[in-house]
Amino acid sequence: MDYEQGINFTVYGSKEPPPLKGNKIRLYSNRFCPYAQRVALVLDAKKIPYEVVNINLSNKPEWLFDKVPGGKVPALEVENGEVLWESLIIADYIEDRYHQHPLYPKDxxxxxxxxxxxxxxxxxxxxxxxxxxxxxxxxxxxxxxxxxxxxxxxxxxxxxxxxxxxxxxxxxxxxxxxxxxxxxxxxxxxxxxxxxxxxxxxxxxxxxxxxxxxxxxxxxxxxxxxxxKYLQSYRAGMPDYDLILNSN
Incomplete structure (x- = not known):
């Protein structure tokens, strides 16, 4: 299921997305992952357009493991298909790579x-x-x-x-x-x-x-x-990653 959300284009990750073109970047994410939210916040603060691929963490697609060790999220796919992971590393990369709207102090x-x-x-x-x-x-x-x-x-x-x-x-x-x-x-x-x-x-x-x-x-x-509600489903052993969609 594909839909648009602001400057982002969000897709669900059961099918491998096509290769990136030009200078586009792609965030492999999950709606309830706070580490992935970190990266989205940094991208949005710097007003950088990006694609989002939301991953079902209970049933990760095989193609994700070819991109990221252990199928980790968040992961950021950048130019030439290079992929970064770990939220703090990604945040620092974004800050260094895109100079608009700096987020760290100058001092x-x-x-x-x-x-x-x-x-x-x-x-x-x-x-x-x-x-x-x-x-x-x-x-x-x-x-x-x-x-x-x-x-x-x-x-x-x-x-x-x-x-x-x-x-x-x-x-x-x-x-x-x-x-x-x-x-x-x-x-x-x-x-x-x-x-x-x-x-x-x-x-x-x-x-x-x-x-x-x-x-x-x-x-x-x-x-x-x-x-x-999500945490209740997680603690019950059945994390509901579609909770937001099912509530609409």
């Missing part, structure tokens, strides 16, 4: 600090993932990892004194941590409902509200209900 020191924060956020990501997919007793250290991690980002926003980590508009740091912040309400259902206290993370919650109103974020934004 090398600030850029390095933002990269450190991106790496620090990985601890939050790993813990959130464990909490979301685990059925049964939670690790007693998980809450502490998330609260300490989010406190670091709360303080960072206060110190910068800007609505976004990137300043007056979202930058690379904002975009690369957003997919998990979009899914944060899931923690109230599958984790600790008191984890995201408004009085503790006032700046972060203001940032989250402002991010959700950004046009580039809205292009891939899904309501928490979708994320919760």
């Amino acid at each position: 090398p020191l600030q850029k390095a600090k933002d990269r450190i924060l991106i790496e620090q956020f990985n601890r939050i990501i790993n813990t959130m993932y464990r909490m979301m997919v685990s059925i049964g007793r939670m690790n007693i250290n998980d809450d502490e990892v998330i609260t300490k991690g989010l406190s670091t980002f709360e303080k960072e926003l206060k110190d910068r004194g800007t609505p976004f980590f990137g300043g007056t508009k979202p930058g690379m740091l904002d975009l690369l941590i957003w997919p998990w912040c979009e899914r944060a309400d899931i923690l109230k259902v599958f984790g600790n409902q008191h984890l995201l206290r408004r009085d503790r993370y006032k700046k972060l919650l203001e940032w989250r509200n402002q991010m959700s109103e950004e046009a580039i974020v809205k292009k891939s934004l899904l309501h928490s209900d979708y994320h919760i």
Whole structure:
């Protein structure tokens, strides 16, 4: 099933897509993969046209393994059929390859600090993932990892004194941590409902509200209900990758 979505052209990945022509690029993705959403956000922020091939991760097509080791998503196919994978590597490639609408700070020191924060956020990501997919007793250290991690980002926003980590508009740091912040309400259902206290993370919650109103974020934004229903299907062993289509 093929359809158009903004500047993107989206297809489902059961049949191998034709070779790219000219300077076109193609994102191999999945609608519920936060790592793939990272790449889409960067492409949209830089206003780069691209094709999307959505992959059923429970039944990956054989042709995908010829392009990407392990059939990983996200993957980005670029000129001459070269394919890149790993969301952070792809994001840096896009920033270096396409100079319009730069997302990293110009100052090398600030850029390095933002990269450190991106790496620090990985601890939050790993813990959130464990909490979301685990059925049964939670690790007693998980809450502490998330609260300490989010406190670091709360303080960072206060110190910068800007609505976004990137300043007056979202930058690379904002975009690369957003997919998990979009899914944060899931923690109230599958984790600790008191984890995201408004009085503790006032700046972060203001940032989250402002991010959700950004046009580039809205292009891939899904309501928490979708994320919760998808995770329920995932935990049941039957991930519903067509949840959005079936809801329309």
